[in-house]
Amino acid sequence: GSVPGQGDTLLQKRFHDLGQSTDAFSSVQYVGTQTITPPTDYSQLLQIVNQQVNNTSQRAPRQPAIV
Known part of the structure; x- marks a missing residue:
């Protein structure tokens, strides 16, 4: 199963890995759909x-x- 908030953390890590900052945002929230x-x-x-x-x-x- 997935851990609540894990998608948010992975998304922030992805931005970081690409050399991009999310500091301008009060929050980053992953919303997935299939x-x-x-x-x-x-x-x-x-x-x-x-x-x-x-x-x-x-x-x-x-x-x-x-x-």
Whole structure:
């Protein structure tokens, strides 16, 4: 099974390995999806994006079009 947060850690490591920093972001969150039968269901990604847009703990709220 997967460990919660492991995808986030691996994603940050991948950026680091490519010489890229994630310091400008308050968080990095991996959202994976697998398509067995098309079309791909992006509802989980949309839910996470909406949560992040509405998260004002680190900054002022922004409209989704700005993100």
